[in-house]
Amino acid sequence: MIKMDKMSAGAGSLDAGYDWDRLVQEDRVSRQIYTDPVIFAAEMTKIFGAVWVYIAHESQIPNNDNFVRSRLGLRPIIVTRDSSGRVRALYNRCTHRGATICRQDSGSAKGFTCPYHGWAYSNNGKLSGVPWPDGYADDALDGDKFNLAQVARVDSYRGFIFATLNADAPSLDDYLGGVKQPIDEWLDRQPGGKVAVCNANRLKFDGNWKLAYDNAADGYHVVFSHRSLLAMENRMAEDKGMTYYKENPDGAPMYVRYFGNGHHFKDKRPNMEVRPGAMWEIESLHPGMEHVEEDFRRRHGDRANELLDLASSEPVNINVFPNLMLLGNHIQVVQPLSVSETDTTWWGTAVIDVDGDIGDDLEAINALRMRTQEGFPNFGEVDDLMNFEQIQAGLAAAEDEWVYMHRGLGLEEGRITVDEGGVITGPATDEVFMRETMKVYKRLMSDDPAIGITRDPDAGDG
Ligand code: FES
Numbered sequence: 022m023i024k025m026d027k028m029s030a031g032a033g034s035l036d037a038g039y040d041w042d043r044l045v046q047e048d049r050v051s052r053q054i055y056t057d058p059v060i061f062a063a064e065m066t067k068i069f070g071a072v073w074v075y076i077a078h079e080s081q082i083p084n085n086d087n088f089v090r091s092r093l094g095l096r097p098i099i100v101t102r103d104s105s106g107r108v109r110a111l112y113n114r115c116t117h118r119g120a121t122i123c124r125q126d127s128g129s130a131k132g133f134t135c136p137y138h139g140w141a142y143s144n145n146g147k148l149s150g151v152p153w154p155d156g157y158a159d160d161a162l163d164g165d166k167f168n169l170a171q172v173a174r175v176d177s178y179r180g181f182i183f184a185t186l187n188a189d190a191p192s193l194d195d196y197l198g199g200v201k202q203p204i205d206e207w208l209d210r211q212p213g214g215k216v217a218v219c220n221a222n223r224l225k226f227d228g229n230w231k232l233a234y235d236n237a238a239d240g241y242h243v244v245f246s247h248r249s250l251l252a253m254e255n256r257m258a259e260d261k262g263m264t265y266y267k268e269n270p271d272g273a274p275m276y277v278r279y280f281g282n283g284h285h286f287k288d289k290r291p292n293m294e295v296r297p298g299a300m301w302e303i304e305s306l307h308p309g310m311e312h313v314e315e316d317f318r319r320r321h322g323d324r325a326n327e328l329l330d331l332a333s334s335e336p337v338n339i340n341v342f343p344n345l346m347l348l349g350n351h352i353q354v355v356q357p358l359s360v361s362e363t364d365t366t367w368w369g370t371a372v373i374d375v376d377g378d379i380g381d382d383l384e385a386i387n388a389l390r391m392r393t394q395e396g397f398p399n400f401g402e403v404d405d406l407m408n409f410e411q412i413q414a415g416l417a418a419a420e421d422e423w424v425y426m427h428r429g430l431g432l433e434e435g436r437i438t439v440d441e442g443g444v445i446t447g448p449a450t451d452e453v454f455m456r457e458t459m460k461v462y463k464r465l466m467s468d469d470p471a472i473g474i475t476r477d478p479d480a481g482d483g
């Protein structure tokens with residue numbers, strides 16, 4: 022049993038009176054869910070407090086005492102691997118008067134000392150000392166009361182660390198459900214089934230966070246929004262990059278899939294053949310490719326294809342509600358800042374030579390992989406962010422209320438299939454995944470979850 026300081030979400034009272042059946046309908050949603058600061062405040066509890074939210078990757082804190090700064094909604098968090106090896110999500114918020122205690126993005130530390138008045142905490146959250154304690158009455162600092170707040174439930178799935186403040190949330194495994202399969206496939210093509218995160222592209226946009234998530238499996242916008250990127254790719258080589266969007270995307274063998282709990286997946290892999298080297302063949306052109314390819318082919322013969330595939334971006338979009346997207350070789354994290362401001366971070370990932378059979382070529386593979394990972398954030402994501410900002414601008418028009426997501430709705434049977442487990446599959450441009458996610462959103466926003474923190478370093482899942 023987890024000992025938690027339980028509290029009502031508070032958000033329930035904030036947004037009391039909102040008619041969710043009106044705001045979120047089968048074919049459309051109100052602009053208000055993207056523009057209303059009260060709804061945003063409620064989301065920070067009912068979503069970014071009540072469901073499992075991605076906070077960090079284990080490769081960022083490989084050793085005991087490592088830490089990395091993160092956020093859980095708007096809460097500043099320090100993700101630590103404490104001195105005993107347990108991964109924790111500590112609130113980066115001094116128990117004294119509230120200052121952040123850690124102001125460095127990542128590092129290694131056995132504890133954290135608040136820069137304001139010097140209160141010190143171990144990396145498991147326990148208060149370890151205060152300056153001039155004789156200024157406090159004898160028992161004033163006893164017990165857990167002044168330990169850092171921390172998230173009682175922190176768990177990871179194959180390197181991805183998630184946290185939730187909701188004692189009633191399902192296990193992480195159950196929460197992820199069907200989306201574990203594409204995550205497994207994404208990892209299992211790497212040696213040892215692992216990646217390490219490396220550097221990141223960071224892009225902020227003036228728009229609501231949901232605009233990024235709505236777009237995450239949207240195959241409808243690509244030919245229009247990314248026209249210049251596609252034109253550039255096709256000018257250099259006819260069959261590279263996202264050429265499968267060129268004609269009618271619904272005529273291509275790709276599909277969009279919905280797993281439940283807001284998780285979805287756009288799988289473009291059926292556009293390529295299943296054989297070593299096929300992924301490399303469709304990779305867009307990047308600086309340095311020819312040189313590495315020539316070198317690998319000369320030295321490795323047939324095996325060059327496998328090595329080159331490791332540097333290629335996998336044509337998938339795997340989206341874990343509410344804030345984690347795996348696309349190409351990236352881990353993209355969405356971080357809400359306000360109702361109309363959002364950070365997106367595109368972490369690159371590196372191959373790890375787990376069994377030692379890549380040897381000296383690892384550096385060339387990861388350097389090339391970094392080149393393949395620079396492409397989309399620079400040439401594609403800017404198109405998307407412009408859309409998000411222009412939607413936010415358009416939604417300022419208060420009398421024009423509705424945002425439609427009804428593409429595919431009411432069409433003939435067979436367009437969309439639902440398997441026995443409830444997994445839905447549809448054509449690449451269908452908006453079924455958005456409609457299903459909005460049903461989950463509506464359920465979460467209508468709930469009043471009992472979320473809470475703990476100050477007991479021994480509490481929680483461990
Ligand atoms: S606010 Fe941290 S020691 Fe005072």
Ligand SMILES: [Fe+2]
Nearest residue numbers: 243246401405
């Ligand atoms: Fe896009």
